[in-house]
Amino acid sequence: MHFDLQPTLKGTLLELRPLREADYHDLYMVASDPLIWEQHPNTYRYKKEIFKIFFREAIESHGALIAIDLKTGKVIGSSRFHGYDKDKSEIEIGWTFLARNYWGGAYNKEMKHLMLRHAFKNVDNVIFLIGPQNLRSQKAIEKIGGMRVGKRLDGSGRESIVYQITTSTFA
16 A cells, blocks of 8 residues: 555645645745744754755655645645654654644644544554654644653654554544
C-alpha cells in the first residue's frame, strides 16, 4: 500500500495541501514571529536565513503541508508527515507551527485530526517527537489524545519526547 505523504485535506476551518516553492513568502510571514519558536529546539527559525533551510528541507521531504484558513484564504502555518515505516505501521507528524492567533484551540485540533484520519488509512501508529522544553506542544498533543511513550533522538541527534496515538485510541 502506498502512503500519500502530501494529500489535500479539508476540514471546516482549514485546508491542508502540499507545500510548494511559491508558498515561501506567505509561510515566512507566519514563521517570522520569534514567539512561535521560543520553545522549539531551533529558537532562531524566525530568522530568514534559518527559515530558508527549514523551508528547503520541508520541500525536499515531500511530506510537508501548508495550512490555509478557509474563512480568510490566508496561510496560517504548516505541518509534515515524516518517517513512514511500513514494517512498524508507523508515521511521524511533526514540524507543525501555526500563527499565534490560531494557538490553543480548534485550528490545531482540526489540523491534527485531518492528518491523523489520513494516516490511519495506512498505519496503526502515529508518533510525535517533541523537544523536552516545548511544553506548549506537549500540552497540545495531550489535548488530542497523545500518550507519552518514551524518548528518542530526533534526526538532528537531539533528545525528544515521543508521544503516540494509535488507531485504537484515536477518537
